[in-house]
Amino acid sequence: MNDYDLIVVGAGSGGVRAARLAAGHGKKVAVIEGRALGGTCVNVGCVPKKLFVYASQFSEQFATSAGYGWSVGQPSFDWPTLRDNKTAEIERLNGIYQRLLDNAGADVVRGWATLAGPHQVNVALADGGQRQLSADKILLATGGQPFMPAVPGAELAVSSDQMFYLEQLPERAVVVGGGYIAVEFAGILNGLGVATTLVYRGPTLLKAFDHELGERLTDELTAAGIDVRLNSDVVAIHGSGQPTAAELASGEQLPCGLVLYATGRRAATAGLGLEQTGAVLRDNGSLVVDERFATAEPSIHAIGDMIDRLQLTPVAIREAVALIDQLYGSGSAAFSYADIPTAVFSQPELATVGSAEQVAVAEYPQLDVYVTEFKPMLATLGGGHGKIVMKLLVDASSDRVVAAHMLGEHAAETIQGLAIAIKAGASKAHFDATVGIHPSAAEEWVTLRQVTRRYRDGVLAN
Numbered sequence: 001m002n003d004y005d006l007i008v009v010g011a012g013s014g015g016v017r018a019a020r021l022a023a024g025h026g027k028k029v030a031v032i033e034g035r036a037l038g039g040t041c042v043n044v045g046c047v048p049k050k051l052f053v054y055a056s057q058f059s060e061q062f063a064t065s066a067g068y069g070w071s072v073g074q075p076s077f078d079w080p081t082l083r084d085n086k087t088a089e090i091e092r093l094n095g096i097y098q099r100l101l102d103n104a105g106a107d108v109v110r111g112w113a114t115l116a117g118p119h120q121v122n123v124a125l126a127d128g129g130q131r132q133l134s135a136d137k138i139l140l141a142t143g144g145q146p147f148m149p150a151v152p153g154a155e156l157a158v159s160s161d162q163m164f165y166l167e168q169l170p171e172r173a174v175v176v177g178g179g180y181i182a183v184e185f186a187g188i189l190n191g192l193g194v195a196t197t198l199v200y201r202g203p204t205l206l207k208a209f210d211h212e213l214g215e216r217l218t219d220e221l222t223a224a225g226i227d228v229r230l231n232s233d234v235v236a237i238h239g240s241g242q243p244t245a246a247e248l249a250s251g252e253q254l255p256c257g258l259v260l261y262a263t264g265r266r267a268a269t270a271g272l273g274l275e276q277t278g279a280v281l282r283d284n285g286s287l288v289v290d291e292r293f294a295t296a297e298p299s300i301h302a303i304g305d306m307i308d309r310l311q312l313t314p315v316a317i318r319e320a321v322a323l324i325d326q327l328y329g330s331g332s333a334a335f336s337y338a339d340i341p342t343a344v345f346s347q348p349e350l351a352t353v354g355s356a357e358q359v360a361v362a363e364y365p366q367l368d369v370y371v372t373e374f375k376p377m378l379a380t381l382g383g384g385h386g387k388i389v390m391k392l393l394v395d396a397s398s399d400r401v402v403a404a405h406m407l408g409e410h411a412a413e414t415i416q417g418l419a420i421a422i423k424a425g426a427s428k429a430h431f432d433a434t435v436g437i438h439p440s441a442a443e444e445w446v447t448l449r450q451v452t453r454r455y456r457d458g459v460l461a462n
């Protein structure tokens with residue numbers, strides 16, 4: 001007889017949802033977590049990042065307000081106030097997570113888990129001592145951790161984890177990477193008054209997104225004052241205790257007091273004792289699971305960032321829902337990875353649902369592309385460089401809208417709504433028949449009449 005029906009290792013977004021749902025099915029559940037409850041998203045990811053984005057937007061808003069008649073004097077910014085207010089809010093959320101688990105009836109075990117077999121877990125308790133627990137099923141949801149390439153001086157650099165607790169802000173920063181975290185933190189630092197250089201090894205930021213929008217984002221970041229270096233890489237970091245310069249492959253030295261590596265996150269599978277089980281890892285350390293989230297060890301399942309599908313909080317939560325329904329419910333809560341919307345909280349925001357144009361053209365050989373670009377109304381009196389870019393992709397053979405991409409203010413809010421229409425299979429005729437909300441940027445989605453580019457049989461036809 002095992003101690004529990006289910007042991008969940010990791011109290012992040014996926015693990016907590018799974019534990020609560022399993023407890024709701026009357027199962028005896030333990031959740032093991034060594035760090036603060038809530039995982040990456042709550043503690044060093046989505047939530048504090050968004051708070052920092054809000055903070056960094058004020059500098060532009062102060063400037064914009066002048067055209068509307070406001071005079072705000074000489075604004076000044078105090079980093080410790082933001083950092084500590086943010087930390088207080090995160091601690092409040094940690095408490096909510098504890099209460100959610102307590103109220104569900106799950107046992108929270110504070111410590112670090114190591115698998116000792118298909119049904120056994122050893123826990124090094126946070127307050128000292130050891131516990132051995134057993135369960136019919138074990139769910140691994142330990143997430144990921146920042147990956148940093150080995151460059152000379154890498155120990156002087158920080159990852160996004162440390163960005164939330166910096167003692168002080170530097171005057172100059174170098175951000176390495178061209179993905180979500182790099183562009184988000186480049187915008188945050190720039191908005192908070194840090195002279196920021198973004199160094200990316202490839203030709204287009206946000207390579208996995210629509211390339212046209214990635215290129216436009218580069219223009220916008222540059223116009224906002226970020227020094228964007230494409231096709232470039234940091235080969236060494238100089239300094240003692242603190243960085244003083246980042247050296248590029250070209251030999252150029254970029255003086256800086258902070259180097260942030262945002263070069264991807266890898267599955268947190270090391271040290272979990274997986275070798276005591278039949279579970280299989282990929283070369284990048286992520287866990288192989290089947291369509292039912294089972295590892296090669298049938299009693300052990302895994303969800304979230306550690307299975308390296310889409311490293312997104314809402315995806316981990318949906319995986320948890322599908323898994324627990326399958327284990328203890330009706331088994332009807334299937335989860336499809338198609339048409340998952342996502343947003344990058346760069347400044348301006350970039351949000352998307354469906355395939356990028358460069359991908360869609362292979363998926364839909366008869367593709368109509370609608371693109372519109374305009375100055376946001378706020379800028380008419382407020383000034384500023386930003387443009388809004390919207391792109392709709394339509395499968396001309398069926399008239400179905402297959403993707404929407406947006407760069408500009410409120411892109412995330414806008415695309416979330418469009419994702420429902422696209423998931424529901426809306427046609428371009430549905431979009432055309434929808435009445436716009438005026439004046440809004442979003443009304444453009446339903447007034448796009450002129451095809452910008454046509455692909456026929458996969459070839460550009462105009």
Ligand code: NDP
Pocket residue numbers: 149176177178179180181182184200201202206207233262263264265310311312342343344345
């Ligand atoms: P990403 O995978 O988005 O980007 C990693 C970047 O680092 C890429 O530009 C990549 O280049 C570059 N890179 C990788 N290895 C090296 C290297 N050795 N040297 C130089 N550059 C390198 O990862 P992030 O770290 O930005 O974020 C991790 C994950 O967290 C994301 O994938 C996302 O799923 C999630 N996340 C989601 C957010 C959201 O929903 N808003 C916000 C933040 C994170 P290349 O493109 O050439 O491979």
